[in-house]
Amino acid sequence: ILTDPVAGFDSTVTFSIASALPQGITATFSKDSLQPGEFTLLDLDMSTVQTDLDLEVEVLATAPGADTVRFSLFFNIIFSDFSQLELLAPVNGASGLNLLPTFEWSPLDNAESYDFQLASNPSFAPEFIIDEIQGIKQATFTPTVGLNENTLYFWRVRARNACLESEWSSPFGFHTFVVQCSSFESNDGPINIPGTGLPLRKSEITIVQSGQIEDLNIVNVKGVHDAVPDLEVRVVSPEGTTAVLMSADCGNTSIFHVGFDDEAPFEIQCPPIGGVAYKPKEPLSIFDGESTLGTWTLEVEVINTLGTGGYLEGWGVEFCAGFEPNPPYLVNNNVLRVPPNDSRQINSGNLLSEDPDNSSEELVYTIARAPKHGDLLVWGEKKTAGDKFKQIDINSGGVRYLNTNPDAETDDFGFTVQDGTGGWFGVETFNII
Structure with a gap:
């Protein structure tokens, strides 16, 4: 709110809120007393508001020897907390699905629509997109393309309304039937x-x-x-x-x-x-x-x-x-401790998958979600979502995590493991502190 001296006016102007605010909303001026020519910022804290509403805030400006000025500010508040968005079906790790599954997620009262993506790789790069659609009004979708048998897929959803578009959800993985x-x-x-x-x-x-x-x-x-x-x-x-x-x-x-x-x-x-x-x-x-x-x-x-x-x-x-393949399974998935701005090897004591039918050379990790505060390095090369490495790389000392944000207290990455014969398990999380 900017003040401007007119006709030599030089009295102190004091700002205040005249209207009663709804519960959960607070209003604060950066400065409530100003000299003409100065400005103040009005901060409205609506962080606890969990509903849509139309808000009128009446502001008073008073000064000695001058008329009181009243003016209103109008806000259309749209609740945009999408943190309750959850993927429901197919569940993470589902196997044996048919070639035209129906996808479901939790409906949100404050979402006007949803965007959906289905991909053959968790990077969701354009070349891996199988189907995508924007503006879905319901919390369900059946693809317009048939899927392939013997194939691992990843899907994700985001919510949107007039004010905000959420981040994409963490992806779920599923596998079609194996023949x-x-x-x-x-x-x-x-x-x-x-x-x-x-x-x-x-x-x-x-x-x-x-x-x-x-x-x-x-x-x-x-x-x-x-x-x-x-x-x-x-x-x-x-x-x-x-x-x-x-x-x-x-x-x-x-x-x-x-x-x-x-x-x-x-x-x-x-x-x-x-x-x-x-x-x-x-x-x-x-x-x-x-x-x-x-x-x-x-x-x-x-x-x-x-x-x-x-x-x-x-x-x-x-x-x-x-046939039902024998899937790999996690033996170790233990927290890795890494000092700020330092790196540590991820060894088999931290992360180990085994399979009754396949060797460590045949067990392939796919990164479903890259770390946010560091780099995942495989033989010195940075890997991100959609990239792969093998259990033998871990066993041989070729996998490391490098912290690049010393202020971050935790980090993690998501992964899944396939054995090459149709066996796999859903997206898991490897934690770093």
């Missing part, structure tokens, strides 16, 4: 599809390995036809069981390169390119329990005479089985 697959590709292509009549063309793959089918997928169905919607594509097992994969799908398109998987999140989308797996017209689970042994046939039939032909380049069949 082991054996794939077999055709070698009799390309097979011509004539442009006259209603031809039926067949491509065969002979499997000499015998096993009971738990999950069957069709991959890399690839070819060209001037009118893809004039085609019906089927797969036939050695026992004669048939499932329609696609029929009269998509409009004005001539190239197809698709796969089919009962667990795919979406039905076929157009154009059918990129080798993306979609749900088949008829479920492939009809083959479960049959033998892999014998000749598998892909049938491509023209169902409309308007087309002028094309060819089938190739296809593949994939036999998969789900």
Whole structure:
């Protein structure tokens, strides 16, 4: 609040608050008595306010021999404490998730909307973003893209209102279901599809390995036809069981390169390119329990005479089985003590992961959250969120923490560990004091 001498006015001006303030709000002037030409700052402490409100503050200015001046200051207060924001589902460390999970977090009364990010790396760099959206009105979101099996993902959320955008939450990690697959590709292509009549063309793959089918997928169905919607594509097992994969799908398109998987999140989308797996017209689970042994046939039939032909380049069949990997586990996660502006080695006594099936060379740490007050060094190189190192690096003395902020009393970093075969555990915290 600035005062200005007018017409030689030189009396001391005293400021005060005339209106009653709501509970939890205090008002303080940096100086309540000023000489003309000086200024004062009005500090309103609203740190304990936990609701939105419209506030009018009436200020009095008095001086000897002068009229009292009253004026009002108006504030639109929006409660912007987002510290209660919590990620709920998928929970940190969840495994075996399907390829189109729904994400949930705690709703906040003072949040107008939320931003969401899903990534394959906890750095959340643009090249790792799988899906993101801003301005979500509800505390839940289902992605617009299907995820991959056998894959570790990270997700995070932030809240916003008219006044403030919160920091991103610490990320949660989850893993989609783990399968082991054996794939077999055709070698009799390309097979011509004539442009006259209603031809039926067949491509065969002979499997000499015998096993009971738990999950069957069709991959890399690839070819060209001037009118893809004039085609019906089927797969036939050695026992004669048939499932329609696609029929009269998509409009004005001539190239197809698709796969089919009962667990795919979406039905076929157009154009059918990129080798993306979609749900088949008829479920492939009809083959479960049959033998892999014998000749598998892909049938491509023209169902409309308007087309002028094309060819089938190739296809593949994939036999998969789900399994539960043995995950790594934490043996040691002990606090590291580091003097200010100094460094200390992180050894296996501080941080140690083991796995029943994998060696220290195969146990890979991914940094989910970098330290704030120092550097994490692996063989002298600074590592940050998304970077990796191995248990053998710890065992060999190659991992250190360097404090760069002597005023900070504590620090930490977040990490997860994978064993390379689908085993892992969720984001943990390593503490430094």
